[in-house]
Amino acid sequence: MGTLSGEKPKQTHKSARSRHEEVLDAGLRVFALKGYRGATIEDIASELGFTSAALYYYIKSKQDLLLQTVYRPIDSLIESANQYESFTGTSLEKFTRLVETHILLMIERRDWFIVMLRDQAHLPEDNILELRKRDREYRRIFTQVIIDGNKSGEFDVKDPRVTTLVVLGALNWTLQWLLPGGDVDSKAVAKEIASTLLNGIAKN
Amino acid sequence: MGTLSGEKPKQTHKSARSRHEEVLDAGLRVFALKGYRGATIEDIASELGFTSAALYYYIKSKQDLLLQTVYRPIDSLIESANQYESFTGTSLEKFTRLVETHILLMIERRDWFIVMLRDQAHLPEDNILELRKRDREYRRIFTQVIIDGNKSGEFDVKDPRVTTLVVLGALNWTLQWLLPGGDVDSKAVAKEIASTLLNGIAKN
Structure with missing residues (x-):
């Protein structure tokens, strides 16, 4: 050779x-x-x-x-989320999986997400618009799971669109404080976050 | 003159x-x-x-x-939050007020928050550390309200520190989607967000 x-x-x-x-x-x-x-x-x-x-x-x-590289994080999120479309579990299970997958992917591919979320302003206008389009596509999947859960009686959400934004905000912000490695069990934290978003803070 | x-x-x-x-x-x-x-x-x-x-x-x-200017947003948040320390309402009411105040201040002083959250990396090291210190101080107030609510039986939160981070993530992220002006009733959205965080998504 x-x-x-x-x-x-x-x-x-x-x-x-x-x-x-x-x-x-x-x-x-x-x-x-x-x-x-x-x-x-x-x-x-x-x-x-x-x-x-x-x-x-x-x-x-x-x-x-x-x-x-800039579309990779959102494309990975959409790809994972679409796998749950055919998933036959409850909306509660679907929501939990979406949340956990999002958090674990952010931990695993931290650099991707930091750059996508922070540096997208340096992209040409067309690419920013394309990124927003894919972002809406991803949000739609979340919102649909919430709407389905409302219908099945599992969820009680007044405004699924706003709730999606609140949930994704909590998830995206984990980039600021949930660091990979160290002694934190990421999977356990992801479960805890899903549980907080599902059950809220107030005692039922 | x-x-x-x-x-x-x-x-x-x-x-x-x-x-x-x-x-x-x-x-x-x-x-x-x-x-x-x-x-x-x-x-x-x-x-x-x-x-x-x-x-x-x-x-x-x-x-x-x-x-x-960079300390102004966090100082305003701490100042407002400290006002609720002497407030005699329930933890549930305190939490709701903290959440609403945070969101409304972000809407009112949007530029302050964008610059603090995005551009702090350009500060000298000492100032970044000082900013983190004030951030911890603010988080401590939230965490204390959650701990008090656990004690009074109003809340049921396993890890008040992690829950504080989840809540503040959802709040800070509103900067990305909750724009001032327009036909959005910021106060109503703030109330809805507080309610989502308190009650969660799942039907009780």
Whole structure:
């Protein structure tokens, strides 16, 4: 595979893909830490041990990197949520799963979410609108579960749209305080949060 | 008061103060819109119809403006919350008031909160720590109301600290979707949010 001139072996399709993923992950780490505006191509290259020139093989610009990654969190949320559409459990179970999945995905892919939520203002207008569209799509899934639960008599929600926003606010804000690793059992906290949102604070 | 040379009358102490407030407000409007990093002294001066030189009479730098304003939202929240400490109502009433006040203050002083929550990373380390300290102080008031409600049998909260974070997340996130003006009755929405957090989604 190598050549006499000492060139690197040609990457297989798979390893080129995973190297590409590594580049995106490193870029998001740097964006998350320094902010999109504060991060430079040099920072990202240095995070990878690349030269800037080598980095341009994978990404055309800082904005290209942002564009390649910024839909991932919302797309992952929608994909997970859609899996529960065909789920035959109660609305209560569906809601709990939606909440837990959202929190665990945010913990697992913290950098993605920080960049999407904080740095989207640096996207071209069209992409911001597309992001909002996908965000509405995700909210609709939550709202539908709440409406279904109202119908089945499990839930008692006056305004499912506002309640969806309240719930997603509580979930998105976990980015500020629920850190990965350490001695926190993320799954247990996710369950507790779901329970708080379902049952409220007041004693029944 | 004027002079023959056409100089402006000397400002009274009060009007100098309110002019100073106008400068801070304009600065926060520009920060909120463009982000701290994107805003320039020229932008702020132009928002006021000042020259940059005139602006420097009120603020020493962009960071000085940030430092003069960044504690205001959290201090206002703490001040309002402390008023309820001596309030003799039930924990349920106290909690509802805390929630409503928080939401209404965010609507009224939207720019303050956007800048505090988004741009605090541009503060010197000591000020970030001070901000965190005041944030903890505010959270402690919420947590205490929850603990008191548990004791009085009004609430049934397993982890008051985590629940405080969930509640404040839902409240802070209203900045993203609850816009001032328009045809939304902010007070009614604030009441609805308080009710959702108190009673949860599930039917009792």
